[in-house]
Amino acid sequence: SKSYFITLLPGDGIGPEVISVAKNALQLIASLEGIKFKFNEMPMGGAALDLTGVPLPEETLLSAEQSDAVLLGAIGGYKWDKNEKHLKPETGLLQLREGLKVFANLRPATVLPQLVDASTLKKEVAEGVDLMVVRELTGGIYFGKPRGFSTNENGEELGFNTEVYAAHEIDRIARVAFETARKRHGKLCSVDKANVLEASMLWRKRVSMIASEYPDVELSHMYVDNAAMQLVRNPKQFDTIVTNNIFGDILSDEASMITGSIGMLPSASLGESGPGLFEPIHGSAPDIAGQDKANPLATVLSAAMLLKYGLGEEKAAQRIEAAVLDTLNRGFRTGDIHSAGLNLVGCKEMGEQVLKSI
Amino acid sequence: SKSYFITLLPGDGIGPEVISVAKNALQLIASLEGIKFKFNEMPMGGAALDLTGVPLPEETLLSAEQSDAVLLGAIGGYKWDKNEKHLKPETGLLQLREGLKVFANLRPATVLPQLVDASTLKKEVAEGVDLMVVRELTGGIYFGKPRGFSTNENGEELGFNTEVYAAHEIDRIARVAFETARKRHGKLCSVDKANVLEASMLWRKRVSMIASEYPDVELSHMYVDNAAMQLVRNPKQFDTIVTNNIFGDILSDEASMITGSIGMLPSASLGESGPGLFEPIHGSAPDIAGQDKANPLATVLSAAMLLKYGLGEEKAAQRIEAAVLDTLNRGFRTGDIHSAGLNLVGCKEMGEQVLKSI
Ligand SMILES: CC(C)[C@H](C(=O)O)[C@@H](O)C(=O)O
């Protein structure tokens, strides 16, 4: 039987709780599908800072690199918010993305019929939303150099960063996006600020060139300010969106909130080859950490993405997705998605119910 | 009687139609309030490109600089979309902002009780939204150098821009924002990406320093991705938001769409001294240009901001604002904000009704 090595990075806040649920789901699916998992749990983020003094210890990165896939809970918390840059939990996450070379971040934003009321958008606007943001993850202003602080001729402090893209960085994320759109509804919207930024002009030019390889996909371009509006006005107009690192950070979070159920949303970060990184899009929620209140479904669905995109285990992935829907249909809800008449459960109980559904 | 010199920049698309309505409103208010206006209409954007070959002719900038205030319609259109950067209508707008040194862009997003149904957000989420985005307008990645295109060691094309802020640029926009918050509900939220970007770390540091000058204003900080979510989740939590040029571009458009009536929203761009620039936040809408369908109220309300922030004519400003509300209360609506049972009118007729209300 196939055997996979998975690095688990529980991280901070609610991370350990949701990872534990997802691990159980993976273990059960393995026994049913004749798969074997070897798990290695490693410290990362604030937990790693407290333990080792750095947010991404070498051993953690090494384990991740040697894995077939990596599942991350969440990182960060008030405790480390004022740390210097190289000692921030977030810096560990950026180092992990860079180390694993996972340049393509896939973030679905789907409004499930069961949860349409959770959205702050009117029912007729929210229902049926099903879009995918493909965010460039290892380039742009997050990693561009020069960056830092300096002093100008007046002795004044300056802070600066560089938004930079090379042609091949745009080409490869564009290809992932076109492939993604092809498997979805064949529509790709590339988002940039090409009316102002040179980096965006190159972005638009390269995406338009790559389009000729995908004549079956319908490509459009949109400015980022307009995209931020259109997501609110009519999110259903979007199928697949591709954009740079910083615009993707903003728009994917906006899109996820439009579903109203960010406790449900997974993500996958993929490279050319090598292990993918899978994580819920929500944060570490330090205010409810350790209280058995977290919604573990985003992490369970991230495990499903891990099976599908990371290991090619489509069938096992589908069984997990189906189990999540079944659990919702049976009326179980954590606090974040609860509404009157439904069964309010904690993180652990939700995990048990998913296992039952599997 | 006081006399003011106003440069009108109708620009492109629906620009001339909405400027004509706003001019009439200003003229009427002048006669009633004992003010005198001298108007000078100058070409700008695509109109200027067609006429003179550049998007901001020297004479236009000169007239703007010599004015007491500048009122702009809208610029841009498909026709010029593929122009090279220095021949884009947008470049003319950036040159105008830079030329007038209007570093502070005030963008209110208000949900009027009369128009709450226009929002795609649920009524209970949208009603009562009343926030102000204070966007830095003449710095950051829009103007930062170096910028452009180059080739890397592999002979590959690169596109790059620089996000850079100097301490004084942050200090002065922060002061405008604190002053604005003080006149509103005393709450200021500064939005940045200080967990990743050095430019944002300096931003946060300086805004926090300036806060000590405004002990009566409650300051909070938020990451831009979270802000994009919170605007959808609960926009009422915000009073005044201050942020950099590019984040402000995105978030102010998102906030305006949350109101559902971007045809209603004005903006003011102000400098240390010298004339302010006032414009509706909507675009040039080339698809409905010349069809008498545009909503002129955003430009009329921009004229009110011109009176208030540009000339200190508070009373005249209030009369225009009151007239706009009265026109809505009397049931007149352009297509963009129309709903069953109300009186659908065109741009001109809406203008007539505003005059009547004044
Ligand atoms: C934690 C932070 C560095 C990160 C990012 O900005 O990429 C997060 O917001 C995300 O989107 O995964």
Ligand SMILES: CC(C)[C@H](C(=O)O)[C@@H](O)C(=O)O
């Ligand atoms: C037209 C464009 C250059 C401009 C900007 O990005 O500033 C517009 O989107 C705005 O917000 O006024």
